[in-house]
Amino acid sequence: MAKNTKSKQKNRRLITAALPYINNVPHLGHIVGSHLPGDIFARYSRARGYETLYIGGTDENGSTSEIAAFKLNVPVEKFSDKLYKEHKKIYDWFEISYDNFSRTSKSIHHETVKEFFEVINKKGFIEKNKMKVFYSPTENMFLPDRYVVGECPKCGYPDASGDQCEKCTSVLDPSQLKNPKSTISGGKLEIRETEHLFLKLDSLSPKLKKWIQSNKYFREQVRSLAMGWINEGLKPRCITRDLKHGVKVPLKEFEKKVFYVWFDAPIGYVSSTKEITKEWEKFWKDEKSEVYNFLGKDNIPFHTIFWPGMVIAHGEFNLPKNVIGLQYLNYEGQKFSKSKGIGVFCERLPELKLEADIWRHYLTQVIPETSDSEFRWKDFQERVNSDLIGNYANFVNRVLNFIYTKLNGKITKPSAKDLQDIDKKLLKKIEEKRKSIEDLMEKAELRKAYSEILELSSEGNKYINDSEPWNVIKEDPKRANNIFYTSSFLLKNLAILFAPYLPKTSEKVWKQLNLEGSPCNPGAWEEAEKDFGKEHTINKPELLFKKIEDKEIEEYKKITSRGTDLNDLFK
RNA sequence: AGCGGGGUAGAGCAGCCUGGAGUGCUCGUCGGGCCCAUAACCCGGAGGUCGUGUGGUUCAAAUCCCACCCCCGCUACCA
Numbered sequence A: 001m002a003k004n005t006k007s008k009q010k011n012r013r014l015i016t017a018a019l020p021y022i023n024n025v026p027h028l029g030h031i032v033g034s035h036l037p038g039d040i041f042a043r044y045s046r047a048r049g050y051e052t053l054y055i056g057g058t059d060e061n062g063s064t065s066e067i068a069a070f071k072l073n074v075p076v077e078k079f080s081d082k083l084y085k086e087h088k089k090i091y092d093w094f095e096i097s098y099d100n101f102s103r104t105s106k107s108i109h110h111e112t113v114k115e116f117f118e119v120i121n122k123k124g125f126i127e128k129n130k131m132k133v134f135y136s137p138t139e140n141m142f143l144p145d146r147y148v149v150g151e152c153p154k155c156g157y158p159d160a161s162g163d164q165c166e167k168c169t170s171v172l173d174p175s176q177l178k179n180p181k182s183t184i185s186g187g188k189l190e191i192r193e194t195e196h197l198f199l200k201l202d203s204l205s206p207k208l209k210k211w212i213q214s215n216k217y218f219r220e221q222v223r224s225l226a227m228g229w230i231n232e233g234l235k236p237r238c239i240t241r242d243l244k245h246g247v248k249v250p251l252k253e254f255e256k257k258v259f260y261v262w263f264d265a266p267i268g269y270v271s272s273t274k275e276i277t278k279e280w281e282k283f284w285k286d287e288k289s290e291v292y293n294f295l296g297k298d299n300i301p302f303h304t305i306f307w308p309g310m311v312i313a314h315g316e317f318n319l320p321k322n323v324i325g326l327q328y329l330n331y332e333g334q335k336f337s338k339s340k341g342i343g344v345f346c347e348r349l350p351e352l353k354l355e356a357d358i359w360r361h362y363l364t365q366v367i368p369e370t371s372d373s374e375f376r377w378k379d380f381q382e383r384v385n386s387d388l389i390g391n392y393a394n395f396v397n398r399v400l401n402f403i404y405t406k407l408n409g410k411i412t413k414p415s416a417k418d419l420q421d422i423d424k425k426l427l428k429k430i431e432e433k434r435k436s437i438e439d440l441m442e443k444a445e446l447r448k449a450y451s452e453i454l455e456l457s458s459e460g461n462k463y464i465n466d467s468e469p470w471n472v473i474k475e476d477p478k479r480a481n482n483i484f485y486t487s488s489f490l491l492k493n494l495a496i497l498f499a500p501y502l503p504k505t506s507e508k509v510w511k512q513l514n515l516e517g518s519p520c521n522p523g524a525w526e527e528a529e530k531d532f533g534k535e536h537t538i539n540k541p542e543l544l545f546k547k548i549e550d551k552e553i554e555e556y557k558k559i560t561s562r563g564t565d566l567n568d569l570f571k
Numbered sequence B: 001a002g003c004g005g006g007g008u009a010g011a012g013c014a015g016c017c018u019g020g021a022g023u024g025c026u027c028g029u030c031g032g033g034c035c036c037a038u039a040a041c042c043c044g045g046a047g048g049u050c051g052u053g054u055g056g057u058u059c060a061a062a063u064c065c066c067a068c069c070c071c072c073g074c075u076a077c078c079a
Helices: A002-010 A028-047 A063-072 A076-093 A107-122 A201-214 A220-232 A261-276 A280-285 A297-314 A346-352 A356-365 A377-406 A421-442 A446-467 A469-475 A477-498 A503-512 A524-529 A550-560
Strands: A012-017 A051-058 A100-103 A126-136 A141-143 A148-151 A178-182 A190-199 A289-296 A322-326 A329-331 A373-375 A410-412 A535-537
Touching: A012 A028, A012 A261, A012 A280, A028 A051, A028 A076, A028 A289, A028 A322, A028 A329, A028 A346, A028 A356, A028 A446, A051 A076, A051 A261, A063 A076, A076 A100, A076 A346, A100 A107, A100 A261, A107 A126, A107 A261, A107 A297, A190 A297, A201 A220, A201 A297, A220 A297, A220 A322, A261 A280, A261 A297, A280 A289, A289 A297, A297 A322, A346 A550, A356 A377, A356 A446, A356 A503, A373 A377, A377 A446, A377 A469, A377 A477, A377 A503, A377 A550, A410 A477, A421 A446, A421 A477, A446 A469, A446 A477, A469 A477, A477 A503, A477 A524
Parallel strands: A012 A051, A012 A289, A051 A100, A289 A322, A329 A373
Antiparallel strands: A126 A141, A126 A190, A148 A178, A410 A535
């Protein structure tokens, strides 16, 4: 008990999921690679009594959305509005519990970025420098290197990209390309020299290094990737772009430029916090607040080097306590690809009539925590039918059903002397498991924690098998009651432990158990230690899930492999 | 080519960081139990020289180090 109060007053948590670009509709890889793990951790944190905010939003600035809109021939604003809605709809469907899901196109964000910039500029961490950039007269805009191809100066290959020729593999500088052209329009490009602003990452390097090395929460991959950057030597990083769309740079000679999207996007975490609470500074600047970032592996350098560098330069914000870099999810041995129809595209999921919790259950088990993982339909079906239904849902049902039909829906608290060894052993197991699950959760080891919970559920099935209440009840109804009082206690614990992963299911179990409140409420974790009192009546049990049949899988596969064509969205 | 990940029972994985008898999970398979539960649940068996080196370190290696082989991903709008 003392432990709980301690953790309660200890900290508050600000949890973020990387802001998705909105140049496309998200697929399962996006869900499993940041939003879902962030959500589980956020839900857990709330349940443990931490004052928690889970923050997200769409990243709408930069060339990506500008070019996507250009290709569709719609105004950027219209494009962004539509895609924001598509994103939001999907995250809501998955029960992602964002406290705020904002947009970097909002004015509050633009203001926040400018303020942030002004502070680090005043502190001397910004410098000016000239840069050569491709300009496309056809599109009337400057183009990032990745939209540029040209003739390789070494082998003459006509479609060499700016950094490397894929034919002869020689490493190139974009300015070496002959006849550079735009990959969007095919139009010819010019090189123009313009002045840009740079963040002096080099001077921040010692502090970054110290922070990375001293952070004991980072997973090995995150640390080694970050240290790789440090060891290579950090260079000043350009933070401005010649684009129309984005946050305008608040300096006289730079009025026509915007901030590079990677400068403004992480500040989106701050502006999104600001948008929902006046007390936002408490979450960002108070030493009792912890920041956790969930993101895909491509984002690791930005969250371990670039953004922390900005934070150090600014001087007032907390550095992340943990940066949880997730690897990628593949699909049946292949890469997700919308154009090839390979993958599961989220906007189709509501059509399948499978609850979000079914997906959350499976996706949790394939969160790419340590290495790339695999979505397989057969695996999906198997994990749902055996773990979720055969193990957990079956335990729920056999307990509640027995109480409802054989004990008149009532359980009575056994006196301590009536507890047998087998009961005590189970109670002890619950206690132990809860502790080890807490430890894993604190380290954001979500997969491991989940399999511990499933194991505890399996213990429940074992307990019932071993104590044979269906026989016992004939001779000793009181003993049968005791068995089910204990089983129900486990059930209640399971509902709480599962709640961050399977929120709707836990609520259903809670209701069937006829308990007050919700296992998803802040602080719900503490309920786990309370029993049902002297006497308790449960509600009529109902089945939680239906097993997935082979032929359903075939159908689902077909439906979900069709991603939305952006052209159709704007017809 | 560079960078990253991986090679553990018929399949898919965990274990490796922090060395301690091949331990575990899901499925399949064989046998048994049970009949409260969604043909669910429980118990037991068979099945592995932990990619290769008759390499190194160690009392002890799946785990640490070295060399080699093989797979996959990224480097190209898409976490």
